[in-house]
Amino acid sequence: MKSEKDGLYPLQALVQSISLRFKYHFEGTRQTNRLDKPEWYFTHVLNASHEHRAFMENIVQRLLSSTEYRHIIAWREFTYLLLPLLHRKLRRTVPALVPHPPILAHTIYQALSFDSALKEEGFEIRGTSATASKGKDGKQEEKEQKWEGVSEVILGRREWFEAWMEGERVFAMDQYMEIISAQDAWLIIDDTGDDDESVIDRELKPTNSARRVKALVEQVTDRYSPLPQFVHRTRFMIVVQLPLLESYHARISSSLDAFETLSSTFMRAVPGALGSDPARPGDPKRLTSGVDGVQRLCKALVSAKYLAAAMEAWGEDLFFLELWSEINRKAALRSRAEAAVSLPDPKGAEDDVPEGTIFEELVVQYGKLVGRAEEMIVHTVCSEVESSLRAHLISGNSTQSTPASNVDGDHDIGLPPTLLGPIALLSSHLTYLQSSLPQATVTTLYRRIASHLATHILQRAIMYRGCARISPQEGKTIMTECELWVETCRHALSRSSGRAEAPWRPLLQAGRIVGAQGDSWRRIVDATLGRTTDQDWETVMLDAVGLAELSREDVSQAVKARADSGM
Structure with missing residues (x-):
């Protein structure tokens, strides 16, 4: 349709007065003609359509029904004849808006809102003169x-x-830079303030930056979701939305890279990364050691985990499911998606529902960041505890000890001074992890940390000591210390203390073996080093020490480490 003069002549006449009023207000020098107020002329046309609807449906439609134009729907035809007013207005004004991205964006959003409002009213092109034609029979x-x-x-x-789109990209990236540059960007928060946290682990406490980046990405979705063409949606997602998630991924990754250097270059490599505070002087090593170091790794972990969970939820949203299905169905869209490294490889299934979601590749990439951060937390905690424990293991269990109350308060445990530091260090790390991370993540990390430390202590304190190097008294001390590791973990993991013992069970068994006395010790020696069957040997282990985690070969090595084993 070229102008409002096309269409049914009687309705053209009705539109002319509205057209003159539109020109007077929005195409002249009146104050109502403002580039920054497109909603005024969109609302003017929308009101005209709405106000005339009853007249069109009750009066004009009955007149049309008795003519050859009975297929015309009067209200739709009338509204259709109003649209050239907006077409002409936009063609004349948009060139002046291009240098002003905010006003251009506002105009586009108002146009999309107008289209949506008309569709909700029931407007379609069907039933207007635009779709009418005469067939071969003249009908x-x-x-x-x-x-x-x-x-x-x-x-x-x-x-x-x-x-x-370029204006939207620049605006979104500016907001992103403000988010990650904020002083509290990497502060872990207890209350996210979101109303739809059902899609994300409620125990997961994100950083401020993760929560704000999630909100920014959702804001971008709201801005391009009304676009009617899938080609425009695809372009917008690839150019504006994906770079935000890619940039945040790169930010976390670079912070983990910097952390791994374990040197003073951390501050210079990634200024402000993961909440480092350049205003606080001191030894830079503290940024990557102790609870402060683990805290920074936890910030990376929860940030990546929060965004990964958010993307999994977004991928199941109807809007993104439709977009991903359309990308897989159309070759032109597939070629665009294939050029974006952060999108999965489209399969080109025209009939079948595509597998996976549009965020699947990014979820995998963020998942790798989560795994990497977890690995670094385990390595950091284990390395620090092992380093602190070295002096104690070298001294071979000092006979001088400091009384320390059992966690349960039942009796005192003799705690060698050289063991106090490692015990306290592990306790502080576990306490922080328990207070900052979801329970499932804490459980996973704890099992890995405890299993590694238990193996390390088992090998260094018992297995590698050699034959006949541990006296019965020293064996009792080792047994007490093994029990103390478990009690310390049980106390630190208050919410899951019942599962604290599991990773330590091999060490506990070895400790109870070298600490066994009297008849229990003789039974262990006879069963392990004698000709007892494996089944009977396991029964003896369960009866004597309450555990049967170690192989018979390992138990034999532990038994031979006692000076009174007879070997």
């Missing part, structure tokens, strides 16, 4: 046609669409 027929909307005047012009 009126209708050809299928879909209304693209007023917004297509702008979006259908490549240079205008690109200008708008």
Whole structure:
């Protein structure tokens, strides 16, 4: 349709007065003609359509029903004749808006809102003169046609669409930079303030930056989800939305890279990374050691985990499911997706529902960050505890000890001074992990940390000591210390203390073996070093020490480490 003069003549006459009023207010020098107020002229046309609807449906429609134009729906035809007013207005004003991205974006959003409002009112191109044609028999027929909307005047012009998208990209990246540059960007928060936390682990406490990046990405989705064309949605997602998630991934990854250097270059490599505070002087090593070091790794872990969980939820949203299905179905969209490294490889299934979601590749990449951060937490905690424990293991269990109350308060445990530091260090690390991470993550990390430390202590304190090097008294001390590791962990993991013992069971068994006395000791020696069957040997282990985690070969090595084993 070229102008409001096309269409049914009687309705053209009714539109002329509205057209003159539109020109007076929005195409002249009146104060109502403002580039920054597109909602004024969109609302003017929308009101005109709404106000005349009853007249069109009750009066004009009955008149049309008795003519050859009975296939015309009066209200739709009237509204259709109003649209050229907006087409003309947009074509004249948009060139002046291109240098002003905020006003251009506002105009596009108003156009999309107008299209949506008309569709909700029931407007379609079907039932108007735009779809009417005469068949071979001279009867009126209708050809299928879909209304693209007023917004297509702008979006259908490549240079205008690109200008708008570039403005949105710059705006989104500016907001992103503000988020990650904020002083509290990497502060772990207890209350996210979100209403839809059902899609994310409620125990997961994100950093401020993770929560804000999630909100920013959702804001971008809201900005391009009304776009009617899938090609425009795909372009917007690849150019504007994906770079935000890619940049945040790179930020966390670079912070973990910097942490791994374990040197003073951390501050210079990634200024402000993971909450480092350059205003606090002191030994830079503290940034990557102790609870402070583990805290920074936890910030990376929860940030990546929070965004990964959010993307998993977004991928199941109807909007993204439809977009991913359309990308897989159309070759032109597939080629765009294949060029984006952060999108999964489209399969080109035209009939079948595509596997996975549009965020699947990014979820995997963020998942690798989570795994890497967990690995670094385990390595950091274990390395520090082992380093602190070295002096104690070298001294071979000092006979001088400091009384320390059992966690349960039942009796005192003799705690060698050289063991106090490692015990306290492990306790502080576990306490922090328990207070900052989801329970499932804490359980996973604890099992790995405890299993590693238990193996290390088992080998260094018992297995590698050699034959006949541990006296019965020293064996009792080792047994007490093994029990103390478990009690310490049970106390630190208050929410899951019942599972604290599991990773330590091999060490506990070895400790109880070298600490056994009297008849229990003789039974262990006879069963392990004698000709007892494996089944009977395991029964003896369960009866004597309450555990049967170690192989008979390992138990034999532990038994031979006692000076009174007879070997």
